[in-house]
Amino acid sequence: MLSKTHSKYIQSLHHKKSRDADNVFIAEGNKVVPELVQSKQFVCIEILGTKEWLQQHEVFLRKYYNGPLQEVESFELEKISALSTPNQVLAIFKKAAPVAIEVKGKISLVLDTIQDPGNLGTIIRIADWFGIQNIICSNNSTEMYNPKVVQSTMGSLGRVDIIYTDIAEWLQEHNEIRVYAAALDGKPVQQCKGIKEGLIIIGNESKGISKEILELVNEKITIPKIGEAESLNAAVATGIILSHIV
């Protein structure tokens, strides 16, 4: 049985302010929780699951985690869940320690004002698929610990290094690395094979890449359009570009 106070505390972690205050975040679901428990980036503080789920996963969890396994009823999980579809498990993790990012000799992603949590999560998952180690987010991008971001990474959150920074300044500090941008006017992506080092900028869902950042770009890459859609989803564009150049 979950106490009212504890239930309210977990609900408060749906909001950035409370996550920041305690330096923690929540993750949910059968897929995401076990992946993050294994991850070296995050320390698990508490796991709350249904009786059946905890019984099924206890042996696995205990390899990585010594803290409390709190048994809760489905209706209690529903209350503390930040997602519309209820899950069998929710866990609280400490946020990752700040990472030092090394961009030499590899391809990294730079996100300029990605605002949709689903898009950011999907981009993190794509980066993990293509072996991209680093994501540099503009300060005004959506927060990586938003529950919807955590959910849509499907566990990849623990395998990609993510920093938030003033990306204009950061790009100027790293001006020895070639900067590519996903744009509507550029070199067709099919002709951009075998890039071994570079920063690939993905712009905002509706406004694209900001003017200040565009000035720092060395080469634009485009996904040629055959039909009539005005744009592609930012995560889809990221996946397409990486599949061609990696």
Added chain:
Amino acid sequence: MLSKTHSKYIQSLHHKKSRDADNVFIAEGNKVVPELVQSKQFVCIEILGTKEWLQQHEVFLRKYYNGPLQEVESFELEKISALSTPNQVLAIFKKAAPVAIEVKGKISLVLDTIQDPGNLGTIIRIADWFGIQNIICSNNSTEMYNPKVVQSTMGSLGRVDIIYTDIAEWLQEHNEIRVYAAALDGKPVQQCKGIKEGLIIIGNESKGISKEILELVNEKITIPKIGEAESLNAAVATGIILSHIV
């Protein structure tokens, strides 16, 4: 001012049962509504917008539409909206008449149990970007008139022909066309250039392509994995495959 009865009626259209009963659906937003008003597939029945929005768009709308332009307050729109982010305009459209799909000499998409509305909408938008005319959905795929699908197509709904059918039967009736499948074990997508005719099957978000359908596949296509993510989002995989073969 919106009457209570009318407000309730529009709210009822958030649900499939009511949409089916009246053969209509709702679309929202500054981008989607004008695109669908122009579309030849859909007849617009009513537009409800804020005073400012209607004033700004009246000249454009009247080129395609003679019906009522109902002025509503923002709080009224919020009530009738099916989306979490409120918009300035909502419109009711008649569903499209059944279409006859011609798959010879072109590439078409076949969706096996795509269940997330955001994924289906994004796939429709991707199809429109790459000039794919046809999408054949399994009967148990999410409904194309779900408000979240409509929203995430960003207006592409009016430019792609979509049918729902028993896809196992349908594939057998079209066995003169080569069938490709997005799979984890197959020919690397980078080696699949210049396909001019074919059906590309995209499987369910977590279960992939069903066994029954897999037996009808001629060739599997895979997106080589470099990192560790277990899978890619279904819409992202669709975008990647189309960008290589089209």
